[in-house]
Structures are given as structure tokens and as C-alpha cells.
Amino acid sequence: MTQYRRISAIDALRGFALAGIVEFNLVQMSGFTRPTGDAADHLGAFVWESVFIQRFFPIFSFLFGVSFALFLRTASRRADRPRLVLLRRLLWLGVLGALHTLLQHGEVLKFYAVFGVVVLLPASFLSRRWTLGLGLVLTVAGWVFLNGVAIIPGLFLLGLAAAQYGLADTLEQRTRHLVAALLVVLPVAAFLEWWQFQGGVGQAHIGRVVSAGTVVALLYALVFLLLLRTPIGRPLEAVFAPMGRVALTNYVLASVLILAADRAFDLGSATTYGPLVAVGAGIGLAQAALSVLWLRRFRYGPLEWVWRCLTWWQWVPLRGRAT
Template structure:
């Protein structure tokens, strides 16, 4: 089993979308980690928090989960080209992620890495044998069904993982540049539906939110609108600049996701966010962390082929030390397996 091999070129749009999702997740993570108050009085939600919830909560987590399922399928295909036991490699990869998630959970109880690893082992590994149409059907049924009955949350992960895997099997990831009109059609349908659903969610009384399917459905529609909208923007001149900012963050998604927790915990005692409704300060902190991570990611990837945690994860995946520095033309590619997170 030899991990030090040339990899297929990365898909820049997916790295940019992953970085975009990290930024949105960061806003929600800050109020969850610090324990900020959502209400100004019993049953009355803080107005800024209310608006941020409608714009961010449940919108970026589905994108991240979908990309994880897609990356799972891409990695499995890549591993199959270089070892006769790709499932063993992938199982080891998920177990390593679960261990990291278990440690991360001690500092951020709402973190996603441990659930991702468990769902990957229980759902995705067996599902890898299924046809693309079955994956699509199960993914849609699981995602929509959970949104309607259980209200979303981590229950959406299995369905979104399967949808991501189905997207790879249909060749969507590799042909993104050829799908502009399809993305435009989906966006034109999803955007107004997302606005209507967000209006519905916004007007659900705070005490009734947990029993309502509005947040989950609005979140999924919002995620679809954000995803397709961003992919369309990336095709413009402004999008090229935006992509240069987001791609490094996306390539170091694991490092940035875990690192953000440390930065939030370090900042909270000084900012006094715990128990407060100072959401303007939250946005300032989120913007500051984003700037720091964009700069660090960009500088790091000028010299190294993987983020620090991505490299450790890769070593554990292949169960041997692997190069962290790119060689020659590999610097412009994904710089070895794994090429997705």
C-alpha cells in the first residue's frame, strides 16, 4: 500500500464551497461553545440572534455534511486505485477521525467529527455497494423524512452523506464547470423557496421551534440556495477572487474546524460572551477568526501540501509516515491521498 503517489487534480470549486461552509458554521459554533443566551426574556428571542439563526443556523451544516459524503466516495475510488483493500483504508480513516472527534468533543460537545465517523462506519461503508439511483433515493428519503419528522440536526447526516455519495456516482463533482445552466435552474427554484421557508421559520414562536419542522426544512432549502448560488458566483470575475480566499480554508478544513474551537475558547474569557446577547461582538470575533485562518491557511499551503491535522489524518489512514511537503507539479494538485475531506 503506497500513499506517496501523484493524485488527481483537486476540484477548486469544492474547496471553495468547503471554506464557505466553514465560515458559516463558525458563527453558530461561537454561540454554542460560549453558551450565549438566545433570549432577552422568557420566550422572547433576541432580535439579532433571531436573524442570525435564520441566516446561518442549519444552512451550512448540511453543505458540510453533503461534501463529506461526496469526499468519502471520491476517496474510496482513489484508494481503490492504489490498494486492493480500500475499505480497510477507509475504515481506518474513519476510526482516526472518530478518535480526533472524541478528543474535540471534550471542548466542543456539539462537534461533528465523532458523529461523522460513526455514521461513516455504520452507513457509508455498507452503502458503497449500492447503485447510484438507490443512493439517491435513500438519501432524499432520509434527508426529507428526518426534516419532516425529527426536525433535523444530526439526524440529517446519514441522508446528506448518501446524497453526497450519489452526487459523485452521477459524476456531478467532476463536471461542475459544465453544469452552469443546471445550477442556475436549481438556484432559481431554491432561492425563493428558501426565502419563503425562512419567513415561516422566523415567525414560529421561540418556544415552538423544537417541535416545528420549519427550521430543518428552511435550513435545507437555504443550504441548497447558498450552495448553488456560490457555485454560480465562482464563475464570475469576483468569484475568482473569492475562490482564492476560500480555497485554502477548504483545503485545511479539518485543521481550521478544530482550530476555531481553540480560538473561541481562548477569546471567550476576554470577551465575556457566555450568557450574553452581544451578537455584534460575536460577528466581530467570527470575522477575526476567518481572517486569521485565511492568512494562516494561505501561507501554510505555500510550503506544505496538507494542513497539520490533515497530514496526521493521512498518516493514520495509510498507517505509515507520508510526506507533508509537495514535490514538483504535485504542488498544484491535491498533493497525494486523501484529496478530499
């Protein structure tokens, strides 16, 4: 199997995660009032929380660690001081994140930049065993702090370790490993969903949401990667891989589209999650179509191209089909 298909599977998973993050950001940015109380009394809210909140963000964060390792490998072949290139890349990501905050106060790029500099860069000097161990410890510590942002460093390191162990390069040959992992994760995720249900819905129960969400995110990722190996894999890849290749552009564009949709439909005044989920699906479809059309003529997304030019501090050709 070619490297392109391996990377395409990762891009597709990233695009899938991005589509789910949009659904959460819609609620956050529109000011929709999330109900609080027993899950049995707010089944719609529980379904939304158990499907979307903290379910896609961990996948996106884990893949950032994977991408960091892959970019470091590329930079090591092109530059004498590859970590300096990565430092510049992360600093510019922080600038983009600061600008994006003007649109979305809860955006995460600035945190990615900070944790990338503080955690990922130093960890790139460690052995993969140490990286994996620290990733597990910091992820569990993130659960203790009961904050979604707190799990970013651990997930970054787990993604870095996964790439160091060659999982990205051998993903297509690991179907049996994915199935075995799914059989282990599925009952754990089911138990944690039940545990979250017992805790109720709303911000007061965020601790159960974060811990359950991380395991369910792993379940989502395993199921999605296995679906790519079925007859529906090609359609899934065709929809989500282009979105994942221009993830930075789509992440920022989603904020613009969310603000426009909220202005048009006053989503914050909705009484159920239905309208927001529908708008989120519409945004995802629009981004999928735009991503395909853009990549037919250009190698990178608009913001990806700017970021790449700033990272390498040189002009990078933009026109031409993505490879």
C-alpha cells in the same frame, strides 16, 4: 477545465461552509443565551438564525459524502481492499472526534465517523439510484426527528450520489444546471424563511429551523458556486479554497480560537449577536490567512497529514506545495 479547478471549487465551498459553522459554534460554546419568542420581537435573533443556524452544516455534511466517494475512487486505484482503507480512515476520524470533544462538546466529527461506517460504507455497494433515493428518504426523516444531527446520514448519501453521478467531475460544465436549480430553490427557500419567521425564534422552534435551513443551505451553495464563475470568483476561491483544503485542522483550530476569544471577551455575557458575529468573522479571516501561508510550504494541513498517515498506515511526505 482541469481537475484541479473542479476540486478547488469544492474546496472553496467547503471553506465557505466552515466559516459559517464557526458563527454557530461561537454561540454554542460561549453559552450565549439565545432569546425565545416571536420573531417580530427579536429581529436580530431571527436574522442570526436565518443566516447561520443549520445553514452551513448541511453543506459541510453533503461535501463529506462527496469526499468519501472521491477518496474511495482514489483508494480503489491504490489498494486491493479500498473499503478497508476507508474503514480505517473513518475509525481514526472517530478518535479525533473523541479528542475534540474535550474542547467542544457539540462537535460533529464523532457523528461523521459513526454514520460513515454505518451508512456510507454499506451504501458504497449500492447503485447510484438507490443511494440517491435513500439519501432523500433519510434527509426527510431527519426533518421529522427535528434534530440537526439526524439529517447527517441523508446528506452523506446525497453527497455520495452526487459524486457517483459525476457532478463533482463535471461541475464546471454545469452552469445552466446551477442556474435552473437556483430558480427552483429560491422561491422555496423564501417561503421556508417566512415559515420560520412565523414560528418564532429559539430552541423551541428547531423543527422549522432544520427543514428551512437545509433548503437555504442548498441556496447558499448554488449562489456560491455561481459566484465562482463571475469576476469575484478568483478572490473568493483564493480566500476559501485554502481553508477548505485544511478543513479538519481549521475545524479543530476554530474551537481553540473560540475558547480563547470567550475567555478574553466573555462572549457569553453579550446582549446582542453583534460581538459574536464580529469575532467569528475575525476567526475566519485568521484561518484564511493561516491556511494560505501553511499551504505555501506544506502539502496538507497538520491534522490532515496525521489523518492521511494513519489512514494509509505509512509515512506520507508533508513538505512541498499543495497540488
